[in-house]
Amino acid sequence: xxxxxxxxxxxxxxxxxxxxxxxxxxxxxxxxxxxxxxxxxxxxxxxxxxxxxxxxxxxxxxxxxxxxxxxxxxxxxxxxxxxxxxxxxxxxxxxxxxxxxxxxxxxxxxxxxxxxxxxxxxxxxxxxxxxxxxxxxxxxxxxxxxxxxxxxxxxxxxxxxxxxxxxxxxxxxxxxxxxxxxxxxxxxxxxxxxxxxxxxxxxxxxxxxxxxxxxxxxxxxxxxxxxxxxxxxxxxxxxxxxxxxxxxxxxxxxxxxxxxxxxxxxxxxxxxxxxxxxxxxxxxxxxxxxxxxxxxxxxxxxxxxxxxxxxxxxxxxxxxxxxxxxxxxxxxxxxxxxxxxxxxxxxxxxxxxxxxxxxxxxxxxxxxxxxxxxxxxxxxxxxxxxxxx
Amino acid sequence: xxxxxxxxxxxxxxxxxxxxxxxxxxxxxxxxxxxxxxxxxxxxxxxxxxxxxxxxxxxxxxxxxxxxxxxxxxxxxxxxxxxxxxxxxxxxxxxxxxxxxxxxxxxx
Numbered sequence: 001x002x003x004x005x006x007x008x009x010x011x012x013x014x015x016x017x018x019x020x021x022x023x024x025x026x027x028x029x030x031x032x033x034x035x036x037x038x039x040x041x042x043x044x045x046x047x048x049x050x051x052x053x054x055x056x057x058x059x060x061x062x063x064x065x066x067x068x069x070x071x072x073x074x075x076x077x078x079x080x081x082x083x084x085x086x087x088x089x090x091x092x093x094x095x096x097x098x099x100x101x102x103x104x105x106x107x108x109x110x111x112x113x114x115x116x117x118x119x120x121x122x123x124x125x126x127x128x129x130x131x132x133x134x135x136x137x138x139x140x141x142x143x144x145x146x147x148x149x150x151x152x153x154x155x156x157x158x159x160x161x162x163x164x165x166x167x168x169x170x171x172x173x174x175x176x177x178x179x180x181x182x183x184x185x186x187x188x189x190x191x192x193x194x195x196x197x198x199x200x201x202x203x204x205x206x207x208x209x210x211x212x213x214x215x216x217x218x219x220x221x222x223x224x225x226x227x228x229x230x231x232x233x234x235x236x237x238x239x240x241x242x243x244x245x246x247x248x249x250x251x252x253x254x255x256x257x258x259x260x261x262x263x264x265x266x267x268x269x270x271x272x273x274x275x276x277x278x279x280x281x282x283x284x285x286x287x288x289x290x291x292x293x294x295x296x297x298x299x300x301x302x303x304x305x306x307x308x309x310x311x312x313x314x315x316x317x318x319x320x321x322x323x324x325x326x327x328x329x330x331x332x333x334x335x336x337x338x339x340x341x342x343x344x345x346x347x348x349x350x351x352x353x354x355x356x357x358x359x360x361x362x363x364x365x366x367x368x369x370x371x372x373x374x375x376x377x378x379x380x381x382x383x384x385x386x387x388x389x
Numbered sequence: 390x391x392x393x394x395x396x397x398x399x400x401x402x403x404x405x406x407x408x409x410x411x412x413x414x415x416x417x418x419x420x421x422x423x424x425x426x427x428x429x430x431x432x433x434x435x436x437x438x439x440x441x442x443x444x445x446x447x448x449x450x451x452x453x454x455x456x457x458x459x460x461x462x463x464x465x466x467x468x469x470x471x472x473x474x475x476x477x478x479x480x481x482x483x484x485x486x487x488x489x490x491x492x493x494x495x496x497x
Contacts, residue, residue, distance in 0.1 A: 335455035336480045339439070340421040343446045366420040369477040371484055 017043075027204045027279065028216055029226040041211040042080050048210060049104050049112040051143055052086040055136040056129050056163040056172055057118030061154035062088045064196035067282060068203040080210060084112070087131075098132050105146050113209065114147035114187075116140065116175050119156040119163045122183075123171025140175075141184060149188040149209065150175060153202055155298055158191035158222075165304035176222060190215040191222040195298035200279050201227040221301070223273065232295050233269035235277040238262065251292075262289060266310040268297030271327055314375055329383025332376055340366060345387055352384035420473040430470040436460050 021038040025031070030038075054062070066089075083089065085101040092100055104112055118136075121128040126135035144150060152175040155161040163172035176191060178184040192201050205224055208216045216224045233239065241247070241261040248255035248262055261267070269277075272295050276287040289295055294310070297303045302323055307316045316325065333345050341348075348355060356377055362368045372380070419427050423439040426432075431439070443457050463471050463479045 331455060332484070335483060338443065339423075339458075339476055339480065342422065343442055365418070366473055366477065369474070369481070371481045373484075376484060 024204055024207050027200055027226065028208050028224075034211075038207065038211045042207065047080060047082040049082045049084050049108045050115060050206075051084055051101060051104055051112055051147075052089075052115040052117070053136075053140060053143060054087050055116070055118030055120050055140070055157075056170065057154065057156050058162075059088060060196040061117040061157075061202075062086070064194075064199045065153070065202050066199075068199035081113075081206065101143075105143060109146045110148055112147055113149055113151065113206070114143050115151045115153055115206075116157045117153040119160050119172035119174055120178060121163070121170035122173050122178075123169075128170040137178075137183075140178070144184045144187055147187055149190075149215065151202075151205065151209075152176065152189060152191045152193075152222075154197055155193040155195045155301075155303065158193040159301040161195065162304055165302075188215060189222055190218060190224060192227075193221075193223060193299040193301075194274060195296075195303070197299070198227065198275060198279050198281070201275065219273070223299075227275040227279070228273040228299065230273065230275070230278075231270055232272045232274050232277050232289070233267075235275075236261075236269055237277065237290050256292065259292075262292075262294040264312050265294045266308070266312055267294035268300070268303070268306075268309075268313065269295040270313060272297040272300050274299040323386075325379045326382040326386045328376075329379035329381070332372075332380055333383060336370070337380075345384070348384065352381050352388060355384055356381045421476070430472055431476070432470050433460060436471060 018035065018039060021035050021042065022032070024038055025034045028034075084104040085097065087097075090097055090100070120126070120136045120140055122137055126137035129136045131139060152158045156163055156172070157175050160168075160172050160174045160177070163170060164174070175184065175189060179186055179189060190205055192205060194201070201224070204227075205216065208224075216226055219225050219228055221228075233242070236242070238259060238261045241259070242263060246255060246258075246260040247264045248258075248260045249264055250256065251265065256262075256265075263270070267289065269289060276295070277289065280287045280290075296309055297306065300306075306323060313328070330345075334343075337345070350358065358364060359367050359370070359372060359377060359380070419429070421431060421439075423435045424431055425435055425438075437460075440457050440460075458479055460471070461467070463475055465475050465478065
């Protein structure tokens, strides 16, 4: 039921509010028919309670969230949600803050939304990070048990992030991992990775949930497809230079000054799924590549351990048997091999090395004509190796 | 005895002459599993079957998958079927595009 005092409450004109709802629908790739529904749901009187737990993190995700423009952080907190617990944003502290968290868990069982940022240390019974004397793992278990759904914000909560990078001294785990191994109760989960994630992705996913009582369509890593369905490269403002083979070779050369493609400076855009290039940051002002720095691939799993940030993807693919290499191998398989072989690569009975040998020895007529170079062959080998593990 | 040998020779000769081309092609390794009639070409129907499988795979995998090549883009001579060399040419073009930016300064 829309609140008749809604406009007064949030100091928004009806026109601005509808414009904002249209923006949200656009961000989430929803049809125009969804706009009235979004408007109705967001204007309802009953604001869903939200508990935001921060564990092994740097507060970058919260910093990003506070720079949300559609909707703004104020409108989210004061008009659309009831943010009952958030270390950084709540006024209460100490016992009063913890009491607010426990009250919400008790009084809104199976109704509140749980937002998590930061990874969860599990080594040595989780002693490496505690809040109010309670381990992160214990606090998360308690909150997940009664939550309606969980939103893992940032790469640390979604994939382990920096705390889980080698040598991973605290045994950092992501929410997904803990749900997969049944340490946590299984609940609807959405990952919004990034270091930090796009503010608009966080707020739009929350708005989608408020409107439809479910998360938007997700990919295999539980990321919303509307934000993570394409690579940064696909929509990059420097894509035309890539196509024209114009590359900056160093940060101060002619190419860099002309705004050429940063692929050779280590850009991870081609293997990174995120909407940075289309949604951009700080009210759509810019994004790292536009500002002159290669994409670090922060919304992909294990991005810290995928090799030197300033080595280009091709050299990485040759030099290391990394996940990026396997991903390239998968792309080669799905865009080339499937025309002659089964779509399901796991149907190959031969080992990864045997497949590479068959590709190279030239005895198979069609393979003789395929022009795979060493890096591409190695990527395929890495893909098959991982597939058979 | 002589009659018997002649009869075998004649039968063998006739069977060679009368064997349809497709049956011979059956014994050749096909270049694609979608060449279901084993004639060495992918017809529109065979390619459509492959496309349908790929679309189903894309939908079920729930993640971005590479686009499927258009039949008309692969069928360079526009004869309504795709030969091995036409397919290889299209695939190699894709592979080349993937690596054309690489090793520009001569170092591998």
